[in-house]
Amino acid sequence: MGKNTIIEGGRFPKHIAIIMDGNGRWAKRRLLPRSVGHKHGMERMIGLMERAFELGVEYITVYALSTENLKRPKEEIDGLFNLMRNHFREYIGRVCAKGVRLRAIGDTSLLPEDLQQILKDSEAETAKYEGKGINVAVCYGARDEIVHAVNRAIEKGEKVTEESFANLLYTEGIPDPDLIIRTGKEVRLSNFLLYQAAYSELYFSKKMFPEFSDRDLDKAIKEFSKRTRRFGKTDDQLKK
Ligand code: IPE
Numbered sequence: 001m002g003k004n005t006i007i008e009g010g011r012f013p014k015h016i017a018i019i020m021d022g023n024g025r026w027a028k029r030r031l032l033p034r035s036v037g038h039k040h041g042m043e044r045m046i047g048l049m050e051r052a053f054e055l056g057v058e059y060i061t062v063y064a065l066s067t068e069n070l071k072r073p074k075e076e077i078d079g080l081f082n083l084m085r086n087h088f089r090e091y092i093g094r095v096c097a098k099g100v101r102l103r104a105i106g107d108t109s110l111l112p113e114d115l116q117q118i119l120k121d122s123e124a125e126t127a128k129y130e131g132k133g134i135n136v137a138v139c140y141g142a143r144d145e146i147v148h149a150v151n152r153a154i155e156k157g158e159k160v161t162e163e164s165f166a167n168l169l170y171t172e173g174i175p176d177p178d179l180i181i182r183t184g185k186e187v188r189l190s191n192f193l194l195y196q197a198a199y200s201e202l203y204f205s206k207k208m209f210p211e212f213s214d215r216d217l218d219k220a221i222k223e224f225s226k227r228t229r230r231f232g233k234t235d236d237q238l239k240k
Pocket residue numbers: 020021022023024025026064065066069080184
């Protein structure tokens with residue numbers, strides 16, 4: 001599939017989601033401000049996106065900011081917003097210029113207006129692209145997403161099915177992630193894609209996000225290719 005050159009046989013992930021955690025600790029260990037960790041993290045993310053698309057991955061979802069992160073000190077949140085303000089267009093533009101559609105998932109109304117505009121413009125500029133996609137989860141929380149979807153269903157006055165409910169989520173139209181990678185040593189989902197991750201393969205790395213290299217990504221994909229995804233069935237059923 002794609003230009004995949006790292007695995008022979010086995011399964012290749014169409015959609016990878018990344019919980020980029022550990023920017024702050026990475027900086028702290030180097031006696032640097034947390035904001036420097038976030039800047040390095042953002043640069044690393046772009047590198048990983050380029051690598052993933054080169055290998056043939058079709059969708060990448062990045063957990064950039066959770067609804068709970070908004071409770072961090074104002075100084076850190078302002079720093080993150082400034083990072084987006086000053087670098088998002090340039091960095092993401094570089095990846096999207098290769099035919100990648102950008103979508104923001106989350107309650108973006110919680111962002112400053114100029115940032116909402118930057119995201120809207122990027123979404124509009126890239127809406128013409130099909131096939132490859134970057135989803136930026138910003139002001140995203142899975143519980144918030146589910147509650148939001150339930151309220152939409154109530155407004156419509158219709159009972160939901162698993163499929164119709166999925167279409168009320170921020171990730172409408174995006175396939176579920178095959179592989180979710182979390183860096184930064186913690187082994188949890190921290191309110192990320194709780195509905196969509198029902199059968200995702202999970203991969204945890206002890207590396208802090210700014211030091212998660214392209215080779216580390218390759219390693220995660222290789223491990224994914226060796227996993228058996230049963231979706232509730234038996235091994236014998238899978239052979240048929
Ligand atoms: C992840 O890194 C990025 C965001 C949550 C914005 P952290 O900022 O959580 O870094 P640590 O976990 O404190 O090291």
